[in-house]
Amino acid sequence: MKKIIKGLLLGVSLLLLTSCQGQTTEKQPLPTTNRKEETGKIVSTGRVDEAEYQAVMIDGKYEISQARTLSASYLNSHYNLANFESGLLTLSKENYSVDSYLFREGQLLDKQTIMNWLDRKSKDNPTGLNPESEGEPLVVQQVLEQDYLDKKTQKLAGISLGIAVNQVDYSQDPARNIDQETALTVGKQAAQTVIEHLRQIEAGANVPITVGIFEQATKDDIAGGAYLLKGMTKGSEVTKWTEVKEEYITLPVPEGETNSATKDGISNKYRDFKEMVQGFFPNLSGFSAIAHYQDKKLDKMVIKIETKYYSETEIISFTQFVGKNLLSSLNIPGEIEVQINSIEGPQAFIVKKANENTISSHIFN
Template sequence: MAKYKIWVVAAATLLLLAGCTSLPGTSSSSSSKATKKLQTTGKVTDSMYEGVIDNGQYKTSQTRGLTTQQSNTSFDVKSLESGLLKLSKEQFPTSKYVFQEGQSLKTAQAQKWLARKSKTNTEGLNPEDNGQKDPNKRNPIYLQQILEQDYLGEDGSMKGMSIGLGMNQVDYYTKEQYGATFETKISKAMMTQQGKQMANKVLSRMRQKKGLSDTIIVIGLYKQAPKDSLVGGTFFAYGVSKKGSTTIDSWHELNQENQVLPVVNDEKAINQDDATAFNSFKTQVETFFPNLSGVTAQTHYEEGVLAGMNITVNTQFYSETEIMSFTQYIATAADKYLPRNIPLDISITSAEGMQAYVGRASGSKGFTTHVFGSY
């Protein structure tokens, strides 16, 4: 969601893949002669990583989307991925490293780690089932998903790795097959304690893998959003392991929040000024163009400050000229009413799909617009 935003940041990954339109086998314009061994996608902007191409194909992730039995929201899968990417940029600058989807932790092994520990699965990171059904007595599932991202040097060698651990704040379960769903709520203190313990176990195991004994490894702890949430979760801590250490002794706490606007269920706005600005934008747009099904925003805050906003406008337009006029008006209204100096994405959609896009990069004063299907 900001460079980040729940979807804003997810866009960073999509753009990374979009870079694959570059001819396979080409390397970055800034690459040295040593990079000839490494095939990359090229990149559109300096804020993005080049991606790795292996034998003419993009290498896909071994762990993306893996989860325990309870379902993730699509927001959580995207937010974990994009948030981890942002954390990684602080340790692995895009100018010096190349991005590769996680390859060291294989799918089958990750599934074992996500499962409960048992006699048949000693690798399980989640606690054994104690047989209890009471929400406050049972051992909950703490770890919900795991994601690996790799960072290579210009010569193609592994230089760094980031691992995201998605921790539950609510564990959903049934007392019998196909029965009603119950909840075990997990406190922030317990979620943090379990996350840090699991992080050290994961780190120790990764150090035993070939080529990772001295690699810089970043581990981020991510708080899963509740099942009915309209936004994804957030990272609440991360640590960096260097020089082959098998424990993270120093953790950095993060203060991140996501919220939908307009607020729902009498929820209090994280920042009332931002909520008021969005409501003014929403009212103006709906007044000018009555054929709308809704205008909503997903916001991302870091240390209480708005860091990104992703707006979806659902329309009933079918005329291309209507869409073109509406897109221009959206850009004008966004410039007038919405907060400045933040990444801003506005998607204009209908039942038929994406119709237009309006966006502004962080620090930029102008908007980029595009109407799909027009020439």
């Protein structure tokens, strides 16, 4: 139950973040690059989910990143923000085991350095990662650092970098499309610059660095963007980039489109489930779903239902109906999460874990 409440609170907190795509031109001197590891007493948060990292606390306090507000400020939607951060965690687990490493918010890259990178290259800003000419679109939209400490030594033993590139540049009117090949080329170059910077910092000089290049979706896409490439450093460069086979798909898929959700029939199953629920409970103001695929296989589906039911009995009846029919109508192998909300806030939460035929639910009083 703690896991369920934790997941819902995370989703609610993300919805409260303000998203925009403004760029700043403020310049300040770059910081020195001899930053060392923290020397305070390290403890972990513990965990309620064995699939997730324990996080680091220094001297009894959670360490926040110096650049903690940038992702929310620069990415164009909370959907992109959620996928950017959680996707990098997923890539990290391939190289840093949750049982052997502790998670720490990025501590080596400071806010001003990242802001300078995200601006255009110029005489006043020679480190800018975006094209100097105003006639060219802004490609690099965000840089995210995550740190991983060895559980036994409690020393920094791995870094993960997320480089977010744009599919559309909204900084000028009209907005400009960016072809994927160009975005990935610029993203790789940006990754190389950030890696070289980290190698100049004492704490980051020798640790392995996992890198992912994330394509930000358009601002009206409720599925959000996804990682396209991943790599691992060998020395001070990534010698091999590998495709990340990941998709976030809005359901149901429009007629005429083809993707993983149409090929495996999930889109049609969801459409039938949605129509059946709406048939019995017509007083709904919203009904949407996002399917997450990895390697062409459904990993998780998140369904959000907005209701106009307010009495306790209405909410209980509706939750029981949805939960029961979830098993019969959406009998799929991946995890399913249903968030039931009203204009006043969350009302109920239902979860079916992957490859299981039982559900868990919670109704908020």
